[in-house]
Amino acid sequence: MELSLSSKYRVFHTSDARYFIVTGGRGSGKSFAINTILLMLTYQAGHTILFTRYTLRAAAISIIPEFIEKLELLNVSQEFKITRDEIINKGNGSKIIFRGIKTSSGDQTANLKSLQGITTWVMDEAEELNDEDIFDKIDLSVRNKAQDNRVILILNPTTKEHFIYQRWFESRGIEAGANITKEDTSYIHTTYKDNIENLSPSYIKQIETMQKRRPERYKHTILGSWLDKAEGVIFDNWIVGEFKQVGKIVFGQDYGFSNDPSTLVKTSIDKSNKVIYVQLCFYQPKLTTSEIAVLNKKFAANNLIVGDSAEPRLITELSAHCNIVPAIKGQGSITYGISLLQDYDLVIDPESTDIIKELNNYCWLEKKSQTPVDNFNHAIDALRYAVSYQLQNPHLGEYHLY
Numbered sequence: 001m002e003l004s005l006s007s008k009y010r011v012f013h014t015s016d017a018r019y020f021i022v023t024g025g026r027g028s029g030k031s032f033a034i035n036t037i038l039l040m041l042t043y044q045a046g047h048t049i050l051f052t053r054y055t056l057r058a059a060a061i062s063i064i065p066e067f068i069e070k071l072e073l074l075n076v077s078q079e080f081k082i083t084r085d086e087i088i089n090k091g092n093g094s095k096i097i098f099r100g101i102k103t104s105s106g107d108q109t110a111n112l113k114s115l116q117g118i119t120t121w122v123m124d125e126a127e128e129l130n131d132e133d134i135f136d137k138i139d140l141s142v143r144n145k146a147q148d149n150r151v152i153l154i155l156n157p158t159t160k161e162h163f164i165y166q167r168w169f170e171s172r173g174i175e176a177g178a179n180i181t182k183e184d185t186s187y188i189h190t191t192y193k194d195n196i197e198n199l200s201p202s203y204i205k206q207i208e209t210m211q212k213r214r215p216e217r218y219k220h221t222i223l224g225s226w227l228d229k230a231e232g233v234i235f236d237n238w239i240v241g242e243f244k245q246v247g248k249i250v251f252g253q254d255y256g257f258s259n260d261p262s263t264l265v266k267t268s269i270d271k272s273n274k275v276i277y278v279q280l281c282f283y284q285p286k287l288t289t290s291e292i293a294v295l296n297k298k299f300a301a302n303n304l305i306v307g308d309s310a311e312p313r314l315i316t317e318l319s320a321h322c323n324i325v326p327a328i329k330g331q332g333s334i335t336y337g338i339s340l341l342q343d344y345d346l347v348i349d350p351e352s353t354d355i356i357k358e359l360n361n362y363c364w365l366e367k368k369s370q371t372p373v374d375n376f377n378h379a380i381d382a383l384r385y386a387v388s389y390q391l392q393n394p395h396l397g398e399y400h401l402y
Contacts, residue, residue, distance in 0.1 A: 005033045006194040008179050011186045012037050019185040020152045021168050023177075025224035027203065029195035030188075031124070034154055035070055038096055038122065042080075042087075046146050047094035049120045050112070052138075054128035055102045063098055063124075101134065112138050119147040126155040130375040132163040133259065157226040161361050161376070165226055176226050191223050229360040234338060234372060235380075238346035238359055243279040246270040251281070251300045252386030253307040253324070254378050255292075255314060261285045262292055264299055265355070265382040269344070269390055276344045276387060280352035280379055289314060293321040306389040308381065327385035328392055335370045337384035340391055355379040 006029070012020070024030045041047055053063070067087055071077040081088040088095040099112060121142045129135060142149045153164060157176065160166075168185060169176055177189045192199060192207060211218040219225045245268045256262040264281040281299035292314075296305060302323050307315050309326035318324050348355055361376040 005029075005036065006190055008188050008190055008194065009033050009037065011179075011181060011188060015181050015186040016148065017181055017184050017186040018149060018151060019168070020150060020188065021164070021185060022152060022154045022188045023157050023224050024188075024190040024194075025156065025192065025220075025222040027192035027195060027199055027207065027222070028190040028224065029198060030154060030190055031066070032070065033190075034122065034124075034152060035067055036074070038120075039067070039070060039074070039076075039087075041120065042089040042094040042096065043091070044147075045092040045094060046144075047119045048115075048117045048144070049094075049096045049122065050115060050118045050138075050142075051096050051098050051122045051124065052101055052112070053124050055100055067096070101129065101138075112141070115141070117144050117146075118142050119144045120150045120152065122152045122154065124154045126153040126164060127158040127162065130162065130373070132167070135163070157220070157224050159227045159230045159361050161357060169226075177224070189224065230363045232363045233360065234362050234364060235341065235346065235359050237342060237344070238348055240350050240356065241347040243277045243347070243349045244268065244270075246275075246277065248390070249303045250386045250390050251296075251303060251305040252327075252382035252384065252389075253292075253296070253305050254382040254385070255308050255311050256285050256287070256378065259285050261354075261378050262287045263354075263379045263382045264296060264305070265379055265386060266299070267383065267386045267390075269387065274344045275347060276341070277347045277349075278352065278355060278383060279349040280355050283354040283379060289317050293318055296322040296324070306385040308385065325389070328388055333388070334372065334384070337388040338370075338372065340387055341384060344387075352379075355383070 022030050022034060038049055038051070041049065051063070064082065064085075064087065068077070068082065071080055079090055081090055085098045086095050097115065101112065118141060121138060123129060123135075139151055142151060155164065157165070160170070168174065168187075172182065174180070174182065174187060178187050179189055180187055192204075196204070207218070207222055210222065220227055220231070243266070247268065247270070250267055252265045252267065254263045261283045262285070263283045266279040266281055268277045269275075270277070282295050287295070296318065300322060305322055305324040306327050307318065307324050309315065309329050312326065315324055315326050348359070358376040358378070358380050362380055363373055365371045365373045
């Protein structure tokens with residue numbers, strides 16, 4: 001089997017790092033390179049490679065054909081057995097197992113943790129994995145003593161709020177785009193220029209046109225730079241400005257579990273001018289019910305709070321201390337609430353930095369089906385509860401504790 005890859009990938013043969021962070025833009029050939037390296041790795045006995053994507057509904061349809069293509073290009077198809085979700089080297093039994101982290105019924109982190117003998121874990125399209133806890137759980141399961149263990153993250157850089165950037169770049173002082181090894185991590189970054197001999201003239205022309213017409217998109221999509229703000233954000237109808245009370249004050253509240261924050265968001269709607277004023281009161285993880293009650297009383301006093309109705313027990317307990325009602329929920333309520341917010345201009349208090357961070361990163365997971373990412377939405381959900389409740393109850397009177 002011949003290996004003809006960019007010299008930047010030689011680090012896989014020379015580095016004893018545990019982590020390999022592989023970044024790059026479109027056309028860089030990083031997926032081809034890593035998949036080829038994985039196939040080469042199976043020629044060493046004792047390897048069980050776990051290859052994951054966040055969503056991988058059917059490996060036999062989506063990812064395994066990509067590997068089959070590489071086997072055919074390398075003229076070694078006959079040396080491998082291919083099943084619905086595995087590729088096995090017939091000579092020594094080393095194999096690549098394909099799994100998705102997210103399933104239709106939730107995540108299957110526990111099932112992935114239980115896989116035996118994993119020597120290398122590959123997370124493809126790692127930008128889709130936003131939960132660092134899930135990463136840590138799978139990472140800790142890669143501990144086979146018989147082989148050097150590796151965790152390979154392959155991604156198109158997303159926003160600088162992503163835990164991969166925070167953990168491996170910002171906190172370590174690593175410049176994005178670097179090709180270095182530091183401590184337990186090797187960094188590989190490639191662009192189309194590292195793969196230009198495999199690209200068609202028309203594709204290169206398309207890239208050159210993008211560079212001239214849309215330089216920022218070229219910088220992110222083609223060169224693989226990290227973004228300060230996500231592409232395809234749901235809300236672009238907001239500015240930073242002073243909070244103003246126009247009519248009633250209504251609060252929205254979302255509740256956090258584990259490391260997610262509980263939030264309280266203050267709103268005032270100027271219906272005549274189609275403006276919503278927004279101020280974040282608190283945004284804190286691991287709060288107890290009694291602590292939330294104290295903070296609610298401090299910030300909201302007797303004003304109405306619209307709380308996440310997914311937690312009726314919590315609403316009942318808090319109602320003994322503050323004026324709180326459950327949010328209006330049902331099929332399509334998220335999309336409907338988003339559309340209500342998009343119909344107004346949002347003015348965000350300058351001290352409300354956590355809302356600003358969410359607005360910069362809350363984007364569509366699937367725009368066609370109007371499905372937003374389930375992340376960067378804690379304060380936004382609270383805002384949505386408050387605004388939806390008010391606009392669906394236009395004749396709300398004064399609120400009192402009972």
